[in-house]
Amino acid sequence: MMSKKFTILGSGSSLGVPRIDGNFGKCNPRDKKNYRTRCCAHLQFNEISILIDTSPDLRFQLLRNNIKDVNCVLYTHAHADQTHGINDLRAFYIKYRKRLNIYADNSTKKHLMSSFGYCFKNKPGYPAILKMNILKKKIIFNSKKGNLLIEPIMTQHGHIKAASYLINKKIFYGSDVSKIYNKDFKRIHKLDYFIIDCLRYEYHPSHYNLDEVLNLIKVIRPKKTILTNLHSSVDYSKLKKILPKNVTPAYDGIKILFN
Ligand SMILES: [Zn+2]
Numbered sequence: 001m002m003s004k005k006f007t008i009l010g011s012g013s014s015l016g017v018p019r020i021d022g023n024f025g026k027c028n029p030r031d032k033k034n035y036r037t038r039c040c041a042h043l044q045f046n047e048i049s050i051l052i053d054t055s056p057d058l059r060f061q062l063l064r065n066n067i068k069d070v071n072c073v074l075y076t077h078a079h080a081d082q083t084h085g086i087n088d089l090r091a092f093y094i095k096y097r098k099r100l101n102i103y104a105d106n107s108t109k110k111h112l113m114s115s116f117g118y119c120f121k122n123k124p125g126y127p128a129i130l131k132m133n134i135l136k137k138k139i140i141f142n143s144k145k146g147n148l149l150i151e152p153i154m155t156q157h158g159h160i161k162a163a164s165y166l167i168n169k170k171i172f173y174g175s176d177v178s179k180i181y182n183k184d185f186k187r188i189h190k191l192d193y194f195i196i197d198c199l200r201y202e203y204h205p206s207h208y209n210l211d212e213v214l215n216l217i218k219v220i221r222p223k224k225t226i227l228t229n230l231h232s233s234v235d236y237s238k239l240k241k242i243l244p245k246n247v248t249p250a251y252d253g254i255k256i257l258f259n
Helices: 058-064 086-096 106-115 182-188 210-220 236-242
Strands: 004-010 040-045 048-052 072-074 100-104 130-134 139-143 146-157 160-167 171-174 193-197 224-228 247-249 255-257
Touching: 004 058, 004 193, 040 058, 048 139, 086 100, 086 130, 100 106, 106 130, 106 160, 146 171, 146 182, 182 210, 193 210, 210 224, 236 247
Parallel strands: 048 072, 072 100, 100 130, 171 193, 193 224, 224 247
Antiparallel strands: 004 040, 004 255, 040 048, 139 146, 146 160, 160 171
């Protein structure tokens, strides 16, 4: 087993594919790559296991990917499709007898503390399961075999800001983005992997669409690009056919092995 691995646990937009009522939109139900849970990701760096977001599908996602340990959670933003699996983190409190560290920016912190206060404050019979940390410019994890550097890059996501994450300056993960600010381009011009929100073909105020992403790639020039947060109007193989060679749609469970 490789010891450095990035996994896209969920590649679907807010309602997933199919939706709860069985609606597949324009996706072919016979293609397994069209079955999409909500956006969430996992980073394994030697012995360190990091989750990005806690989607409503979190329990299913960890079971399916055989992820049995989580050391901390980084949040991108407070929307329901990235946070509503938070309660399932209780399993790790029970396992380690210790609060799990989570990282969030100020506005995400506020939302999480008010919506899920019971996760952060002790109540009789229900100990707090999480410890809130404010996102810093750089988060460094020391593993036995080298260091991991994670840098949040705040990006526009419609009316709010969402954190995208730059991992060892080589992998960019931005699942909910409508704009990367020009000032940040120089930080992401030598990427091995650019994992980016590409909701659908048509314009959307809170997410990049396909044309916008293809233009962005011409500027940033990453070695490889993976499109995520895919809406039910986007069929995997139909999209793949029209993409440049080094660009691919994500599917649930797609993995990147890196050094
Ligand atoms: Zn969102």
